[in-house]
Amino acid sequence: MEQPLARTQRSASMMPFAALVHGARFGALVLGAVSAALYTWIGSLPASELPLWLLLTGFLVLFAVPLLYLLLFRLARRWTRVTFVVGAGEFRLPRGVPWFGAVFVLQAPIVANLIVQPELDSLALRVVAVLVVPLMVWALFRSGPLRLTPDGLRISPRHRVVWDVLEPGGPYPEHVQGRTIWLLTRYDGWKSITVHDELVDVEFLAAAIRHYRENPAARAGIGTRAGLDALAGA
Incomplete structure (x- = not known):
């Protein structure tokens, strides 16, 4: 991790x-x-x-x-x-x-x-x-509308980004600007995720996205208590 x-x-x-x-x-x-x-x-x-x-x-x-x-x-x-x-x-x-x-x-x-x-x-x-x-x-x-699933990010009910579309290695810490995370995709260029009144550590969210992009085997644990414990390093 x-x-x-x-x-x-x-x-x-x-x-x-x-x-x-x-x-x-x-x-x-x-x-x-x-x-x-x-x-x-x-x-x-x-x-x-x-x-x-x-x-x-x-x-x-x-x-x-x-x-x-x-x-x-x-x-x-x-x-x-x-x-x-x-x-x-x-x-x-x-x-x-x-x-x-x-x-x-x-x-x-x-x-x-x-x-x-x-x-x-x-x-x-x-x-x-x-x-x-x-x-x-x-x-x-x-x-909030943003969800992490084994297939990718559900930014909204109509907008999804699969993990392998994201450029490897990102998002980097410098891609976190306040409550906004910038994601570089292979086909559509830069996309932004902004969390408003969601209770979340934005740096943790960016690091989680990076972790699942780089570790496909870990994606099966998304949505499980064991997967969350592994992600948080518990």
Whole structure:
């Protein structure tokens, strides 16, 4: 395995990347549900009976809990090896973690309050609020379009690049520019891959592409836990 892959890993004893991703996703669901329940209960009380401390608690829940979620994620991120998520015969890049999680925790109590608010007379607004919930969950659990498969890179559903089309030896470290990786192909020249809100170490991604281009025998392990452990040097 090449040095860039090894440099992206701190220690073999670190938290698995999948544990960080799943913990962030389900943690957002739990915190969102708790915040929604508490905020809805506070909102159901008559305004004249609301003590100041309880009102302040509502505002604290609304704004402080998402910040706490981001803080906990950042602490866990320091002790996690950032690699890929194992999918069905492919490696995936989780998308929107932790930012969609923080948005979910922030929006969950607001949406819940709209759904159960007795003073709200708009049925259309209630329906929209109900439909927002699965959309928020989908945004939290989706993966990015880029996938690594045994056949090559799936840059998008309609755009694929097979491993042997890539020029040998690349992409080199100098081909990584911020969140963009430049790939030299034999027939179409240069192509770029840009990762936006995907949770990925771009240098690790470039080194993984280089590793699978140079080692055809290793491609069969893509999409398996053993293949990911071998790639990460675990």
